Amino acid sequence: MVRCSLRLFQKASKTTQNQKWISSLLPVCKTPDQAKQELRWIQMELPQDKWDQAIQERSKFIPLQYILGSQPFGSLDIKCRPQVLIPRWETEEWTLKIINKLRGISSLKILDVCTGTGCIPLLMGHSLPHLQIKAMDISSDALELSNENKKIHGITNVEFKYGNVFDKGLLEGEEFDLITSNPPYISELDYLNGETEESVLQNEPKLALVGGLEFYDALVNNVVLPSKATGFFFELGDLEQALYTQSLLNKDWCTKIYKDGADKIRCVYGWKKGSKMQVLEFI
Amino acid sequence: MFGIRISRTAIPSRSNFIRPLFQRFNSTTSTTFQPLHPALIKRAQQLTQELKDLEASLADGGHFDINQQKKYSRLSMVVDIYRDYSENVTLYEELQLLLEDESLKDEAEQEIETTLPKLVELADKLKSKLLPPHEFAEKACLLELRPGVGGIEAMIFTSELFQMYINYANHKRWQYSVVSKSMNGSGNGILEGILSIDEPGSYDKLRFESGVHRVQRIPETETKGRLQTSTAGVVVLPQMSDNNQSEDADERVFAQGEVRIDVMRSSGKGGQHVNTTESAVRLTHIPTGITVSMQDERSQQKNKSRAFAVLRSRIAEKERVEREAAQRSLRSDQVSTTDRSDKIRTYNFPQNRITDHRCSYSLHDAPGVMRGEKLDLLIDALEKHEGQVRSKELENMES
Numbered sequence: 001m002v003r004c005s006l007r008l009f010q011k012a013s014k015t016t017q018n019q020k021w022i023s024s025l026l027p028v029c030k031t032p033d034q035a036k037q038e039l040r041w042i043q044m045e046l047p048q049d050k051w052d053q054a055i056q057e058r059s060k061f062i063p064l065q066y067i068l069g070s071q072p073f074g075s076l077d078i079k080c081r082p083q084v085l086i087p088r089w090e091t092e093e094w095t096l097k098i099i100n101k102l103r104g105i106s107s108l109k110i111l112d113v114c115t116g117t118g119c120i121p122l123l124m125g126h127s128l129p130h131l132q133i134k135a136m137d138i139s140s141d142a143l144e145l146s147n148e149n150k151k152i153h154g155i156t157n158v159e160f161k162y163g164n165v166f167d168k169g170l171l172e173g174e175e176f177d178l179i180t181s182n183p184p185y186i187s188e189l190d191y192l193n194g195e196t197e198e199s200v201l202q203n204e205p206k207l208a209l210v211g212g213l214e215f216y217d218a219l220v221n222n223v224v225l226p227s228k229a230t231g232f233f234f235e236l237g238d239l240e241q242a243l244y245t246q247s248l249l250n251k252d253w254c255t256k257i258y259k260d261g262a263d264k265i266r267c268v269y270g271w272k273k274g275s276k277m278q279v280l281e282f283i
Numbered sequence: 284m285f286g287i288r289i290s291r292t293a294i295p296s297r298s299n300f301i302r303p304l305f306q307r308f309n310s311t312t313s314t315t316f317q318p319l320h321p322a323l324i325k326r327a328q329q330l331t332q333e334l335k336d337l338e339a340s341l342a343d344g345g346h347f348d349i350n351q352q353k354k355y356s357r358l359s360m361v362v363d364i365y366r367d368y369s370e371n372v373t374l375y376e377e378l379q380l381l382l383e384d385e386s387l388k389d390e391a392e393q394e395i396e397t398t399l400p401k402l403v404e405l406a407d408k409l410k411s412k413l414l415p416p417h418e419f420a421e422k423a424c425l426l427e428l429r430p431g432v433g434g435i436e437a438m439i440f441t442s443e444l445f446q447m448y449i450n451y452a453n454h455k456r457w458q459y460s461v462v463s464k465s466m467n468g469s470g471n472g473i474l475e476g477i478l479s480i481d482e483p484g485s486y487d488k489l490r491f492e493s494g495v496h497r498v499q500r501i502p503e504t505e506t507k508g509r510l511q512t513s514t515a516g517v518v519v520l521p522q523m524s525d526n527n528q529s530e531d532a533d534e535r536v537f538a539q540g541e542v543r544i545d546v547m548r549s550s551g552k553g554g555q556h557v558n559t560t561e562s563a564v565r566l567t568h569i570p571t572g573i574t575v576s577m578q579d580e581r582s583q584q585k586n587k588s589r590a591f592a593v594l595r596s597r598i599a600e601k602e603r604v605e606r607e608a609a610q611r612s613l614r615s616d617q618v619s620t621t622d623r624s625d626k627i628r629t630y631n632f633p634q635n636r637i638t639d640h641r642c643s644y645s646l647h648d649a650p651g652v653m654r655g656e657k658l659d660l661l662i663d664a665l666e667k668h669e670g671q672v673r674s675k676e677l678e679n680m681e682s
Contacts, residue, residue, distance in 0.1 A: 072582030089583045197557045261546045
């Protein structure tokens with residue numbers, strides 16, 4: 001019989017344990033490389049006694065961000081939990097681009113509608129501490145979480161409050177310069193026919209996902225126009241939503257469609273001709 | 284340390300130059316003084332003049348920015364040594380004359396005995412200061428390590444080298460961070476590792492590490508006890524970014540369209556429809572074809588900014604190497620340089636020996652080097668070796 005050293009044995013059993021975990025993660029991660037990566041992140045961010053449970057949950061398609069409790073967004077780690085949409089990299093990408101364009105502007109009032117975790121206004125407030133930002137959401141879970149995120153990062157120039165975008169008196173007469181939003185934009189059809197990922201369907205709130213043209217109509221007519229804003233930037237899921245939004249604005253406005261890093265139509269944005277929000281033009 | 288210093292003093296004579304440039308136990312102690320080459324003296328005089336001009340412009344109330352401050356302190360250091368050296372040369376020459384006078388001979392001899400070592404040391408110091416500093420001398424650096432030939436053993440050795448540089452940074456109390464590290468399947472070796480050493484000036488120390496490192500030993504994985512030779516490649520790059528710059532500053536250095544950025548591309552609609560954890564970013568610098576991939580961070584943004592920092596470093600190093608090659612080809616005196624494919628150092632563990640092939644320097648404390656404590660001995664030897672080669676180049680160029 002061949003004896004092997006204790007050290008070698010421990011090493012081998014550690015390797016097989018990792019292999020077992022990687023194969024549990026494989027169905028949800030799709031590639032072995034990604035499974036290894038997720039295992040590494042779980043092992044880095046959670047204490048050892050939580051690893052097994054975390055991997056069990058993940059293999060049942062629970063989002064990694066709910067298991068680890070956060071998602072990086074620019075330089076911030078945004079706290080995440082069920083009932084609130086997890087920030088996407090596409091949103092992070094355009095938020096950072098806007099921040100870069102606003103660096104030179106000394107005073108500005110920004111409003112973010114359907115704010116969710118608060119990722120957009122918090123990153124803006126963190127990077128541009130001299131600007132004043134308000135943000136609204138209809139969900140009490142979202143408001144609670146966004147306020148927690150504000151506290152975690154010690155951000156003082158962002159204020160969260162309840163707001164329903166379909167409420168015509170939403171603004172109570174307050175004016176803003178720039179409106180941003182990532183409203184729910186998945187159509188009922190896409191939600192049911194397989195266009196939406198299983199893990200999203202099972203775990204993220206439908207309230208934050210399913211919506212259509214009515215949101216863009218409300219954003220323009222209940223928010224952009226009454227606020228006298230001179231710029232807006234809305235995330236969306238298809239060309240129709242972009243064209244519809246563009247059709248709502250008269251010729252005082254310039255509007256453009258923004259494609260994300262994966263070359264997909266992702267946002268519609270615009271600025272009033274001759275206003276300081278023209279900085280958005282070459283985003 | 285003292286042994287090394289003495290052997291170096293034996294080098295300046297040009298006829299001796301063909302001998303192996305560096306021998307640890309070289310017993311030749313210098314008894315005669317070899318004055319500095321006229322080309323070097325000329326350069327010292329030039330620098331003295333430059334310092335005078337700088338001081339004059341300062342007296343006139345000229346603008347004195349950070350670069351000029353650096354220049355001023357560098358110049359005044361060299362000029363101080365040069366003055367000291369000149370004084371001692373004059374003293375030495377006078378003493379030589381006194382030797383001919385029988386009545387003063389003994390005293391002169393005594394005096395020479397104390398002056399000579401001082402003079403030799405000053406000449407050495409001056410020589411190394413007269414050589415212009417490396418263009419990236421003040422930069423922090425990135426170390427990239429990849430296994431070469433030798434399969435799993437090469438990957439294991441790569442991870443040991445990776446640890447050696449971490450140990451070295453710890454030993455020096457330098458800040459460092461692991462930029463990326465991909466392990467092999469069995470988790471005992473590295474496929475690719477990038478280490479960022481954030482200390483300004485660390486590039487100047489570690490640049491000698493670039494090249495192929497060779498290991499000779501009986502691998503852990505070898506069952507029949509056979510000695511194996513494997514290699515690992517190390518590339519040292521200057522860090523081009525500042526510490527306190529904004530996240531996308533590296534990105535902004537490039538013109539629009541100069542770098543292609545590839546991120547995860549799902550076949551579906553993206554956005555709210557999917558929730559991916561894939562955060563890998565790949566950059567392609569179109570003019571040079573250099574590609575950089577980063578995937579270790581959960582944040583795509585962090586992967587991107589790291590990738591841009593690495594890209595800038597790789598391009599800067601590539602341009603430097605090309606400039607150097609172009610300058611070399613202009614010169615008639617071809618100095619043989621080490622090719623990237625040449626092995627620079629051997630780690631022979633059974634013999635407890637580490638040999639650097641560029642300066643033929645051997646050290647018999649492999650664990651000490653791997654702990655990062657003795658690596659400086661190798662680096663010092665290489666610095667001296669380079670000083671000699673470069674002053675030789677300078678002499679040839681200007682004579």
